[in-house]
Structures are given as C-alpha cells and as structure tokens.
Amino acid sequence: MKHVITMALLLVLCVGVVWAQEPAEMEEFVSADEMLELSYPAGWSIRELEDFAGVEIVNDETIFEKIDGNDPLEEGDVRLGVVVLPEDFVLGVMQLSLEVELAELTESFAAFVEANNSLVTPGEPDSVILDEDREAGYIPFTGEKAEGAYLVLNHVPGFLTLVTLYSYPGELTEEVNELVLAVAASIHYGDAETPVSEAGGWSAEADFGSFSFTLTDAGISDATFNFQSFRCGTGSQSGSIQVTYSVPVPLKDGEFTLTLDMTPPPMPGQMPGATPRQTLTVQGTLSEDGQSAEGTWRAVSGSSSCGSGSWATNP
Numbered sequence: 001m002k003h004v005i006t007m008a009l010l011l012v013l014c015v016g017v018v019w020a021q022e023p024a025e026m027e028e029f030v031s032a033d034e035m036l037e038l039s040y041p042a043g044w045s046i047r048e049l050e051d052f053a054g055v056e057i058v059n060d061e062t063i064f065e066k067i068d069g070n071d072p073l074e075e076g077d078v079r080l081g082v083v084v085l086p087e088d089f090v091l092g093v094m095q096l097s098l099e100v101e102l103a104e105l106t107e108s109f110a111a112f113v114e115a116n117n118s119l120v121t122p123g124e125p126d127s128v129i130l131d132e133d134r135e136a137g138y139i140p141f142t143g144e145k146a147e148g149a150y151l152v153l154n155h156v157p158g159f160l161t162l163v164t165l166y167s168y169p170g171e172l173t174e175e176v177n178e179l180v181l182a183v184a185a186s187i188h189y190g191d192a193e194t195p196v197s198e199a200g201g202w203s204a205e206a207d208f209g210s211f212s213f214t215l216t217d218a219g220i221s222d223a224t225f226n227f228q229s230f231r232c233g234t235g236s237q238s239g240s241i242q243v244t245y246s247v248p249v250p251l252k253d254g255e256f257t258l259t260l261d262m263t264p265p266p267m268p269g270q271m272p273g274a275t276p277r278q279t280l281t282v283q284g285t286l287s288e289d290g291q292s293a294e295g296t297w298r299a300v301s302g303s304s305s306c307g308s309g310s311w312a313t314n315p
Contacts, residue, residue: 026182029055033244038082039186041179053189054083073146078176079166084189087239090160092264103127105160106137106152113150119143122150130185136163140172147172151180156189157226158239163187190224190242204313206297208237211282211311213258219248223258225280232278233301235264254286262299276302282311 026039029046036053040046045061048054057080058064073079094112096105103125110122120143128138128151137152147170151163165172165180203212209228214221222244227237241260249256260280284295293313299306 026186031055035190035242035244036082036084037186037188038183040183049083052083052085054081056081057183073166073168075168075171077166077168078171078179079148079164080180080183081164082161082183082187084156084159084161086241087154087158087160090162102135102137102152102154105154106139109137109150109152110139113139113141119145120147128181130181134185136184143169145169149177149180151184153184153187155187158241159189161187161189190240202293202313204293204311206311207307207309208280208297208299211258216248219245219250220256220258221245221248223260225260225262227262230299230306232262232299232306233276233304237262251286254288256284258282258284276304278302278306284311 025042027042027044028037029040030037031048031053036055038055040055040057041059044057044059045064046055046057047064049056056064056067058067063077067079094108096108106125106127110125113120114122120141123140123142126138126140127135129135130153134153134155139150139152141148141150146166146168148165148167149172150165153161153163155161161184163180163184165176167176201212201214203210208230209226211223211225213223222242224240224242226240230237241262243260249258258281260282261277262280263276263278278299278301280297280299282295282297284293286293294311296308296310298308
C-alpha cells in the first residue's frame with residue numbers, strides 16, 4: 001500500500017507546462033469549484049487534474065498528449081505543475097509530525113523524492129521568498145532525462161501546495177525559474193483570505209475546533225471544518241477540510257444537516273477499508289429572525305462515538 005500511495009503522489013508531481021517561448025502577460029485561472037486560483041502565461045492552455053486539486057498548463061494543447069503518454073522531455077520542453085493536497089496525507093506518507101517547520105519539510109521532501117524517484121538526484125534544499133507574506137521550500141534536482149525543481153508551500157492551513165518544474169537537461173534557465181516562482185506566488189486556495197462574516201458567511205466554535213458555512217438563497221453552498229487535535233478512532237485530526245456542495249444543502253423550516261466524511265487515508269501497509277469510517281454530523285436551526293443559528297454536532301468512528309456537543313453562531 002505504501003508503494004501504491006507513493007507512486008500515486010509521484011505521478012501527481014510530474015504534471016506540467018511546456019515552455020517554448022517567452023510568455024507575455026499572465027491570465028487568471030479559477031477552478032470549477034472556485035477553490036483554486038492562480039496566474040499563468042497568456043495564450044497557453046490549462047486543464048484541471050481529475051483526482052486532485054491542481055492543474056496542468058501547456059503552451060500548446062497538443063502537449064497534453066505527450067503528458068498523457070508519459071513521453072520523455074524533448075529540447076525546449078519545460079513542465080510545470082501545481083497540486084494542493086491535504087497536509088495530513090502528505091505528512092503521513094513522509095511520516096512527519098504536524099508541527100514540522102518549512103525547512104524540515106523541504107529537506108524531508110527532498111529525501112522522499114530521492115528515495116522514490118531513481119531518475120533524479122535532488123540538490124541542496126533552500127527557501128525562496130515569493131512575496132512579503134510567503135516563502136516556499138525550494139529543491140533543485142538533476143537527472144539524465146530532466147532537471148528542474150520542486151517547491152513546497154504551506155500557506156494554506158490544513159493543506160500543502162506542491163509545485164513541480166521539469167526541463168530538458170541543460171535548459172533550466174533563470175528565466176524558467178522566475179516563471180515557476182511567479183506562478184507559485186499567485187496561487188490561492190480556499191477562502192483563507194476572505195472573512196467568514198462576509199458574503200453570507202457564518203461561523204461557530206465547537207469542541208472539535210470550529211466550522212463555518214456560506215448560506216445562500218438556495219441553501220448552504222460550502223462549509224469548512226477546522227480541527228484542533230481532535231481525537232477520533234485511533235488518530236487525531238488537525239487542520240481544515242473544505243467542502244463545496246454541487247447542489248446546495250437545503251434548509252427545511254430553517255433546519256439543516258451537514259455530514260462530513262473525515263476517514264483518514266490508509267496508512268502504509270494497510271488495506272483499504274481497514275480504518276473504520278469516521279463521520280462528523282452537524283445539525284442546526286436558524287432563528288426566526290434569521291440573525292443567529294444553533295445546533296448540535298456528533299462524531300463517530302465506526303459504531304463508537306468520538307464526541308458530541310452543541311454550538312451557536314451569529315452571521
């Protein structure tokens with residue numbers, strides 16, 4: 001199972017962009033669920049990943065066929081990819097604690113790549129300043145068929161953003177490095193920078209941490225659950241899980257129910273389904289004047305209770 005997870009992660013890290021000309025201005029990209037935003041060179045083609053939050057970008061849409069066919073890089077090719085993964089998942093694969101600092105995370109990721117990808121040799125891990133508020137871990141690498149770099153960003157609570165850069169050997173120029181830094185600096189995921197009280201946002205404290213949701217005329221369109229060392233089953237939940245509902249959760253007589261599947265992925269060596277299903281159920285009722293809400297929550301692991309309680313909030 002560890003091998004399967006490792007290979008899946010490495011396949012995600014090899015998605016990319018092909019560079020064949022100097023980019024002019026940048027265009028804005030917003031994912032279908034409006035969670036991921038970034039800038040990319042104007043005139044290039046972009047597509048979302050199917051299984052992860054992320055994108056592939058190419059300067060010619062025919063390059064997608066090369067990526068899908070797992071064909072080697074040719075002269076002039078540069079591949080750039082962006083993927084956002086749950087922090088617990090990445091740190092679990094690399095067997096790191098949630099309290100890891102960016103420098104240690106970057107070094108561990110370099111060792112992880114070296115141990116699981118024999119085609120490249122990572123260089124000395126470093127850090128780069130993306131803007132006045134953010135920095136990223138930077139790991140250059142070399143190989144017979146490619147050279148490039150990995151960037152690790154931990155600017156979104158509960159998630160890690162991995163940016164990959166692959167170029168043809170000998171063609172990793174400063175210009176290409178500046179491109180990947182510009183894309184990395186433009187990445188925004190989730191609603192971390194938007195106050196919950198705006199645009200119909202509601203929030204509440206609970207014993208497991210806190211949660212927030214957006215209320216529209218059609219119902220609840222999205223929700224974010226923030227866990228703070230919440231024990232459920234054999235493990236502990238920390239970080240944030242964001243959910244966007246393709247069909248808004250309806251309210252009936254002012255009442256609603258939100259259900260979150262928080263079952264962790266299998267640990268290395270575990271078979272799928274070995275971990276009991278873990279769910280969090282939040283039930284709530286809006287006040288008659290629509291100015292407040294209150295309700296209860298309950299978390300279970302299999303048939304065992306992880307905890308329950310009440311909550312109250314104001315918009």
